[in-house]
Amino acid sequence: xxxxxxxxxxxxxxxxxxxxxxxxxxxxxxxxxxxxxxxxxxxxxxxxxxxxxxxxxxxxxxxxxxxxxxxxxxxxxxxxxxxxxxxxxxxxxxxx
Amino acid sequence: xxxxxxxxxxxxxxxxxxxxxxxxxxxxxxxxxxxxxxxxxxxxxxxxxxxxxxxxxxxxxxxxxxxxxxxxxxxxxxxxxxxxxxxxxxxxxxxxxxxxxxxxxxxxxxxxxxxxxxxxxxxxxxxxxxxxxxxxxxxxxxxxxxxxxxxxxxxxxxxxxxxxxxxxxxxxxxxxxxxxxxxxxxxxxxxxxxxxxxxxxxxxxxxxxxxxxxxxxxxxxxxxxxxxxxxxxxxxxxxxxxxxxxxxxxxxxxxxxxxxxxxxxxxxxxxxxxxxxxxxxxxxxxxxxxxxxxxxxxxxxxxxxxxxxxxxxxxxxxxxxxxxxxxxxxxxxxxxxxxxxxxxxxxxxxxxxxxxxxxxxxxxxxxxxxxxxxxxxxxxxxxxxxxxxxxxxxxxxxxxxxxxxxxxxxxxxxxxxxxxxxxxxxxxxxxxxxxxxxxxxxxxxxxxxxxxxxxxxxxxxxxxxxxxxxxxxxxxxxxx
Numbered sequence: 272x273x274x275x276x277x278x279x280x281x282x283x284x285x286x287x288x289x290x291x292x293x294x295x296x297x298x299x300x301x302x303x304x305x306x307x308x309x310x311x312x313x314x315x316x317x318x319x320x321x322x323x324x325x326x327x328x329x330x331x332x333x334x335x336x337x338x339x340x341x342x343x344x345x346x347x348x349x350x351x352x353x354x355x356x357x358x359x360x361x362x363x364x365x366x367x
Numbered sequence: 368x369x370x371x372x373x374x375x376x377x378x379x380x381x382x383x384x385x386x387x388x389x390x391x392x393x394x395x396x397x398x399x400x401x402x403x404x405x406x407x408x409x410x411x412x413x414x415x416x417x418x419x420x421x422x423x424x425x426x427x428x429x430x431x432x433x434x435x436x437x438x439x440x441x442x443x444x445x446x447x448x449x450x451x452x453x454x455x456x457x458x459x460x461x462x463x464x465x466x467x468x469x470x471x472x473x474x475x476x477x478x479x480x481x482x483x484x485x486x487x488x489x490x491x492x493x494x495x496x497x498x499x500x501x502x503x504x505x506x507x508x509x510x511x512x513x514x515x516x517x518x519x520x521x522x523x524x525x526x527x528x529x530x531x532x533x534x535x536x537x538x539x540x541x542x543x544x545x546x547x548x549x550x551x552x553x554x555x556x557x558x559x560x561x562x563x564x565x566x567x568x569x570x571x572x573x574x575x576x577x578x579x580x581x582x583x584x585x586x587x588x589x590x591x592x593x594x595x596x597x598x599x600x601x602x603x604x605x606x607x608x609x610x611x612x613x614x615x616x617x618x619x620x621x622x623x624x625x626x627x628x629x630x631x632x633x634x635x636x637x638x639x640x641x642x643x644x645x646x647x648x649x650x651x652x653x654x655x656x657x658x659x660x661x662x663x664x665x666x667x668x669x670x671x672x673x674x675x676x677x678x679x680x681x682x683x684x685x686x687x688x689x690x691x692x693x694x695x696x697x698x699x700x701x702x703x704x705x706x707x708x709x710x711x712x713x714x715x716x717x718x719x720x721x722x723x724x725x726x727x728x729x730x731x732x733x734x735x736x737x738x739x740x741x742x743x744x745x746x747x748x749x750x751x752x753x754x755x756x757x758x759x760x761x762x763x764x765x766x767x768x769x770x771x772x773x774x775x776x777x778x779x780x781x782x783x784x785x786x787x788x789x790x791x792x793x794x795x796x797x798x799x800x801x802x803x804x805x806x807x808x809x810x811x812x813x814x815x816x817x818x819x820x821x822x823x824x825x826x827x828x829x830x831x832x833x834x835x836x837x838x839x840x841x842x843x844x845x846x847x
Contacts, residue, residue, distance in 0.1 A: 285449050286456075324442060324645030330653045336384050336421035339391035341405035348401065350411065357400045358498070358512035361451040365506050 272310075274303040287362075368610065369574040372602050373582075374531035374567055375486075376594075378544050380523050380554040381493065381562040382425045388492045388521035389416030389459060396560065400514035408492075408519035410455035416648055418443070422521040423466070423652065425553040426490050427662045429523055430467030432547050432669055433485050437659050441466050441652035443490075447642045451513050452494040459519075462643040465489035466654075472527075472547075473671070474539040483540050484528030493520040523554075529568065529579065534598035538591050541565055546670050549695045558590050565589075567598055570615070571605050580605075581615040585629055587622045597622040601629050673698060681711040691715045696733050697723070700740055707744030710751065717747060721764055729768075737771030746774040758831050759783050787834040789841070792825075795833065796841045799824045810846060818842070 279299045283290050290298060341347075353360035387394045390407035397403060407414040430437055444462035470485035495515040499508035525544060531537045545563055548554035555562050570582035585601050588594045601622075605615055620629040668676075670692045677688040692698050697718060704714045722743065726733060746767065749755045755763075755778055763777050778784050786792055799821060800807060809817035825838050 324647055325650055329650045332417055332650050333420035333423070334386075334391065334417045336386050336419050337391060338386050338393045341392065344401060344404060347404060347406065347409050347411065355500075355512055357402075358514050359401070359451070359454075361497075361511050361513055363508060363510055364451065364497075364499075365508075 272306075274299060274306050278302075370571045370602075370606050370609075371574045371576070372532055372534075372598075373529045373570045373572060373579060374534075374537045374598060375529040376527045376531065376537055376541060377566045377568070378525045378527075378541060379564040379566075380429070380525060380544070380548050380556075382422050382521040382523060382553055383555050383562075384419055384421045384425070384521055386419060387519040388419050388422055388490070389519050392519070394520045397516060400512075401516060403516040404518070408454075409515050416459060416519075416646075418649060418652065419521060422490055422523075423654075424662055425521075425551070426466045426488060426523050427654070427659065428551045428553055428666060429525065429548060430470060430488050431659070431663050431666060432551060433467075433470040433472050433488070433525075435467035435470030435485060435488060437654055438464060438466055438468065439654055440464070441654065443646045443649040443652070444643045445646045446491075450494070451511060452497050452515075452518070454495070454513075454515060454518060458492060458494065459646055459649070460491035460643075461489035466652075472540065472543055474536060474543055476533070476535050476539050481530075481532075481536065483530045483536075486526045486528050488523055488525045491522050491524060493517050493522050529570075534595045534602070537567060537598055538595045541594055542591060543670075546693065546695075550667060550669055552667070561589070565594055567594065567601075569598060569601050569605070571602060571609065580609075581617050583615065583617065583629075584619045585622050586619060586632070587624075589624070593622060593624050596624075596627055597629060600627055604629065670698075677711070681705075683711055683715060687712065687715045690719055700733055700743075703740035704744045704747075707741050707748075709744040709747040713747050713751070714743070717743065721761060722768075725765055725768055736768045738768045739771070742767050742771065742773055749774050749778065753785055753787060753834060753836075754778065755783055755785050756831060756835065759785070762831075783832060785834050786829060786832045787837055789837060792829070792833050792837050793841055793845075795825055795828050796838065796845060799828060800845060807846065 276295055276299045279290070279295055279302060283295075348354045348357070348359070351359045382394075384394055386392060387403075387408055390405050392405050392408055393403045395403075407416055427437055429435075442461065442464045443459055444464075445457040446460045446462070447457040449456055465487040467488035468486070470488070472483050472485060474481055474483055495513050495518040498512045498514070499505050500512060501507065501509035505511075527540060531540055545556040545558075548563070549556045557563065558565075565588040567585045567588060568582045569585060570580035572578070572580040583601065583605070585597050588597055601620065608615060616631075619632040621632045622629050673692050674685075674688040677683040677691070678685060683691070691701050701711075701714055701718055704718070705711050722733070722738065726736065746760055746764065750757050750760050755774075759778075760774070763774060763781075763783065766772065766777055767774060803821060803824065806817050806821055810821070821842065822835070822838060825842075826833055826835070
């Protein structure tokens with residue numbers, strides 16, 4: 272499988288991003304390179320090895336159940352394109 | 368044709384932890400939008416979620432209380448979809464390795480006991496809340512506003528086997544789940560506020576057929592009444608279609624309580640492909656036997672165990688043991704009341720009828736009154752010692768509930784103590800006999816109702832204070 276321009280356009284749409292034609296060409300190539308590199312993992316023989324989602328042998332990392340109030344909420348709202356009534360304003364969800 | 372109804376329930380229970388599933392934000396409800404948020408629950412780039420240990424233990428508690436196997440090696444998965452209430456673009460959930468599996472629960476509908484299988488229980492995060500601007504209807508809204516306070520609030524999803532065979536059974540099962548999570552103290556069970564949400568998978572098949580019919584998933588069941596009504600109306604709809612030779616479309620349907628009908632939301636055929644995969648941000652969760660044992664040992668006594676104990680060691684009837692154990696608050700009140708020396712059977716009767724009856728009239732909860740278990744026990748002991756009659760006790764209960772004064776004080780102040788002085792009662796009995804010559808004739812003529820009338824008159828004249836036992840004794844003596 273390869274990443275083509277159509278896939279990148281689709282991803283951009285889902286992510287609400289707009290790319291120029293030049294960017295589209297360049298991102299398609301970069302993403303495909305990354306994808307092909309990751310694909311090389313398929314060549315590794317994994318017979319008899321149980322599936323794992325993690326490379327490092329780490330387990331049971333927890334936080335305690337306590338409330339710590341985050342102080343910079345305004346910064347989070349600033350990351351949104353539009354804010355109304357202290358809410359993240361998002362475009363119309365369903366179109367007819 | 369004779370149809371069999373097949374129902375499975377998915378119940379989302381909001382865990383009553385202090386903080387959220389993956390971050391330290393306050394998990395409690397607030398109407399002030401976006402005040403319980405941080406970079407993690409708003410999905411900012413570079414954030415790293417870490418699991419709240421209490422949620423894991425709460426899930427284990429529900430699993431152990433419903434006889435599930437607890438999985439040793441747990442993984443969290445990303446459920447990918449794009450929607451503005453989900454800032455990360457995926458929901459952290461569990462997929463093929465849920466924390467609890469293969470449990471069961473016993474339900475009782477009109478004396479018929481059935482065991483309902485529990486397929487799985489898994490942990491996941493809630494999504495945010497959207498307000499659609501410009502219209503009540505999402506379709507006509509010009510834009511929407513996202514409040515992410517609820518984003519990443521911890522949920523446990525409890526999935527039953529398709530073992531339920533009627534709307535009544537489904538309701539009984541949901542009530543049982545609510546009772547258990549409330550006893551465990553892991554969820555407040557408030558359906559109106561959405562702490563307990565229920566979806567029903569419903570299908571019908573000709574009786575005797577072993578394969579399942581095509582199911583629909585009915586959402587928006589916000590009360591036990593809604594569960595029952597929605598299932599009945601959906602079953603009726605499916606049977607009508609099949610009997611007219613039609614086919615059921617597998618889809619999600621939304622229940623509208625106002626019109627008591629279900630309406631198609633979206634077809635499952637073009638449902639999202641969630642592209643589940645293990646979340647690389649979260650390390651594996653290993654649960655060993657020692658941890659399971661620790662949680663098991665700390666489990667509170669569950670409704671079923673309490674019920675059996677009350678029947679065996681307190682000699683309560685199954686009915687009494689059932690009604691008193693329904694609500695966690697009521698059962699705690701009951702246990703404390705009997706610890707002050709009140710008789711169990713009397714205590715059940717008084718709590719269920721008089722106390723809850725009075726509170727219902729006032730529209731308040733047990734926790735909001737000045738009545739304490741000690742005060743109720745003192746009242747019941749006064750009846751038991753024949754200091755006051757049950758009737759008098761009923762008249763002073765509202766005052767205790769209102770003021771928190773003890774029964775003995777009220778009885779003394781109002782002079783309500785039962786009169787057991789033979790001489791004093793005899794005077795009243797004689798006076799009433801003298802004034803009711805006609806009634807006495809009736810009694811001697813063998814009319815039992817006339818006797819009741821006479822007792823009533825005597826009690827009335829004594830302002831309800833005469834000891835009824837002594838009244839009866841004296842009446843029999845004087846009339847023989």
